[in-house]
Amino acid sequence: MSTTGTVRLPPGVTGVHALPADHHDGPWDSIITPPGLKERLLGQATLLLRHGRRLQQLSGAPHGLVVLAGPPGTGKTTLCQGLAQVVALALARRGATTFVEVDPHAFPSEMLGESQRAVRELFTETLPELAQRRPHTIVLIDEIEALAVRRSAAAFETNPVDVHRATDAALSGLDELRVSSPNLLMLTTTNFMPALDEAFLSRADLVVETALPDEDVIAGIIRGSLTELAVQWPGLRPLAGDAGLHGKLAARCAGFDGRKVRKAILSALAQRPDLAEDPERLTAEDLVSAVATAAEGPRVGT
Ligand SMILES: Nc1ncnc2c1ncn2[C@@H]1O[C@H](COP(=O)(O)OP(=O)(O)O)[C@@H](O)[C@H]1O
Ligand SMILES: [Mg+2]
Numbered sequence: 001m002s003t004t005g006t007v008r009l010p011p012g013v014t015g016v017h018a019l020p021a022d023h024h025d026g027p028w029d030s031i032i033t034p035p036g037l038k039e040r041l042l043g044q045a046t047l048l049l050r051h052g053r054r055l056q057q058l059s060g061a062p063h064g065l066v067v068l069a070g071p072p073g074t075g076k077t078t079l080c081q082g083l084a085q086v087v088a089l090a091l092a093r094r095g096a097t098t099f100v101e102v103d104p105h106a107f108p109s110e111m112l113g114e115s116q117r118a119v120r121e122l123f124t125e126t127l128p129e130l131a132q133r134r135p136h137t138i139v140l141i142d143e144i145e146a147l148a149v150r151r152s153a154a155a156f157e158t159n160p161v162d163v164h165r166a167t168d169a170a171l172s173g174l175d176e177l178r179v180s181s182p183n184l185l186m187l188t189t190t191n192f193m194p195a196l197d198e199a200f201l202s203r204a205d206l207v208v209e210t211a212l213p214d215e216d217v218i219a220g221i222i223r224g225s226l227t228e229l230a231v232q233w234p235g236l237r238p239l240a241g242d243a244g245l246h247g248k249l250a251a252r253c254a255g256f257d258g259r260k261v262r263k264a265i266l267s268a269l270a271q272r273p274d275l276a277e278d279p280e281r282l283t284a285e286d287l288v289s290a291v292a293t294a295a296e297g298p299r300v301g302t
Contacts, residue, residue: 010126011118015101018134019088028082031075031258032220037208041066041079044206045087045185049097049136052182063178063203065186067144069193070210073257076189077142079210083187084138095135100127102139104147107166116165119147123173124180131181144188148200167197174203218261219243219250225265235280245284252291264294 009016028038048055048064055061068076088097102122107115131137141147148170149163177184190196193209201207213221226240239245253261268290269279275286 010122010130012102012104012106012122013100013126013130014103014106015099016130017099017101019085019097019099019138020092021085024081024085025089026082027078028086030224031079031082032213032217032224033075033079033210038079040206041083041208042086042090045083045138046090048185048205049087049091049138049183050094052184056179056182061178062205063174063186064182064184065174065188065204067196067201067204067207068187068189068210069196069207070191071212071257072191073259074210074212075258076210077140080140080142080187080189084140087138087185088136091136097136097138098130098134100130100137100139102141104141104144107147113165115163116169119166119169120173123170123177127177127184128180131184135183137181137184139184139186141186141188143190144200145190145192145195148197150195150197152198167200171197171199171203174200212255213258213261215247215250215254217258218253218256219246221258221261222246222249222253222265225262229265229269229279229282233279236282239282239284239287242284245287249287249291252288252295256294260294264291267294 044066048062052062052064068079070076084097084099088099091097107118107122127137127139148167151164151167174186177186193201223240223243223246226236226246230236230240253264256264265287268275268282268286270276271286271290275281
């Protein structure tokens, strides 16, 4: 996605994009989810962005907060990026959507009071200002546990006072944001839900847990990966259409996360220089051996 303009981005913000953007339907379609999950995500996002102002009048108004939690490599970030595009498309008739990416690691905690101040600024100045620009705004904060550290379980040596203050600032900031910017949807991800502050989690309107893929999903990811390769190298179409092969490979990928499955398939092309030179030479045997190598784990020197 292209960043709009060349202006310097506010602190903590790593990208600001206008959606829908052409050719960005890929991420949403690329992630295989249990039935109903995408509809639920799209429903939540549409309700909030379309009717945020009216919902604000209700007692128990939504916070406009969605949390995706699950192991690394299970598609959380990709789903959020995809959701931003599909909901922006669905609402395009009513105006464009601003997609803002925030890096929670960008708030320094070395200086006392510094991260608290920066987090406060993000929620009370930066995001409300960005939300003024277009009728809909989606903010993605990846690995939110860096910002909303669970205060109850956190030891003070590992989580200095300032980190706790930053969590407090994030919570009160979220409450203020809900009032100042009702048409703002905040998508957050975490690899480790127990590290996330309970009060933050309780503000979520929807918590989605992503799991490691089962054998059928892995077979689907393999089919998807090979199909994408076959778009670039049409000679690979027979491999992309070989469901028996996908099943056989999937059985050997037990325990892999989605990212590892995709990397294993891609690594098959890099096994030999001649194959790398001409990927259309890829065979079923190459795929089987690449998956077996990936299952053995990373190679540690010689
Ligand atoms: N369920 C899935 N279906 C298809 N691809 C997946 C799935 N889970 C992960 N992937 C792939 O793994 C890679 C990493 O996904 P990502 O969204 O970064 O995961 P996370 O944010 O959970 O660490 C992406 O290329 C994605 O396409
Ligand atoms: Mg991620």
